[in-house]
Amino acid sequence: MPQRNQERLLPSVRQPSDLRRMTTPELTRLAGEIRTLLIEQVSRTGGHLGPSLGVVELTLGLHRVFDSPADRILWDTGHQAYVHKVLTGRWQDFGGLRTRDGLSGYPSQEESPHDFIENSHASTALSYAYGMSKADSLRGVTGRRVVAVVGDGSLTGGMAWEALNSIAGEGRPVVIVLNDNGRSYSPTIGGLARHLAGNEPDKFFATLGLQYFGPVDGHDLDAVQDALRSAAEIDGPVVVHVLTRKGYGYELAENDQVDRFHAIKPMNPETGVPVKAGGPSWTSVFADELVRLGGLREDIVAITAAMQDPTGLSRFAERYPARVVDVGIAEQHAVTAAAGMAMAGMRPVVAIYSTFLNRAIDQVLLDVALHSCPVIFVLDRAGVTGDDGPSHNGMWDMSLLNVVPKMRIAAPRDAATLRSALRGALDTVDGPSAIRFPKGEVGAEVPAAFGCAGIDVLRPDPVDDVLLVSVGAMAKLCMEVAELLHSDGVGVTVVDPRWIKPVNPLLPAMAHRFKVVATVEDNVRVGGFGAMLGQQLQDACVTTPVVNFGIPQQFLAQGKRAEVLAECGLTADVIATEIVGRLLDPASWPAVADVETSGLVG
Known part of the structure; x- marks a missing residue:
């Protein structure tokens, strides 16, 4: 860590070229300053702390050896890109990390010319790298290096191997930096992990036609730079295998065995305890109910794509370890494997x-x-997730699944x-089911006044x-809308169909009695x-107009969930005002084209 009587080095780093004037002792001091910055700032805002702490020396080496942005450094997933942001002139912006109009938690083209791909889904960087290298060749561009930093966890994804096949097959001059910390969220699984942990990983990559350097101590800056310089001289595909430790330099994160420090919420950096514990989350409710049902049904098997703990399966794994399957970062494989298990009686x-x-989605549809496989998809973080940015919003699942x-x-x-939906899905034997819920606290229960043919009436009105x-x-929001409308003398009946596909036939039957039907969802309105x-109303010849409130067809900037929903027009005041306008003067209702950006509809 930097000494008090020494001038800080970080303010002198405005661009990567500034690093090339520094001595080794200065770079060591700078690494300490970067770790201090990350621990202090990310513990306030939340974010991906462990992965970033593990790549400080690696990132310093990359930016000293390669000339970004002339050379293209691509970060697979982006969890490990915080240090890259620091070294490319954004260190002073970390106080606003993951906040509205603040620094993104992932690489962002809008932020910097050093960020080429806004990549927060794993196993994709090698395909980008292949495409860029191929395009350079076709256009006659020479002298530019393409570097892909890929975690060992990302190599469990099939897309990475499809790209490797092309890179190796064509001899593309791509530098593949394999950041091997033995983990994705949890320990890396499968045959690849065993090969990388063995004594001869060079032979493993050689069989693919890739030159190999390593393994290199990823926290030894000189060794990292030597390996990268050697790789940069190769006119063909090369792997630099770098061994790092997740959370390096921060004892709490280094000793973390369950990856609590992979992605943290605001916390006390001295203790690692979250600043605000909060109430039960949607994920924890699902987790507890699955454990309970697992004791009643031995045919339940849980499947994860390298995210056992974040999706709530750790409790089930503790109780029934043989009935949890982690396939790695391979969602397509997970879904088709689930189909096979269902066919075989699970x-x-x-x-x-x-x-x-x-x-x-292809596997959901055709596999x-x-x-007719009775696979159950539990979709965590559906709707607006907010501070994770545009790629993590779960705002498309209903539209995609509605066509299945x-x-x-x-x-x-x-x-x-x-809990009721999970039990109902398990009772369904003639096809798949999906259960969607948002990120965060589950909140207080919203009781029904009464139920009728599968529809809960939350608020009746004569x-x-x-x-x-x-x-x-969206139930709580709808109840707030109803109260506002009621105060204006408008009669509002609020219903929750609970199962939204297929559409409950009672809804069209009810709709003809009303002047307006309004729907509120945290999914894109399209589809x-x-x-x-x-x-369904049109097919049933019901002429009651339907007003749809949802998310516009655009990528949403990061921010708190409430902030993002408000910008989509999903607040009680906006919805109530629009509904009153529809009732009083239908001709004044704006056309679809005029309100698409606000999330409202004509």
């Missing part, structure tokens, strides 16, 4: 972030649904309906002005629940 539960299900035949989709509004259909976690309900 009831697989695929726990996955909504944003990562995007990667396996699971086509064969035989798929049933549940959107629970609270803990009780989440006056049939507005039928307000709530989707999942979402509101659009599907509108189609």
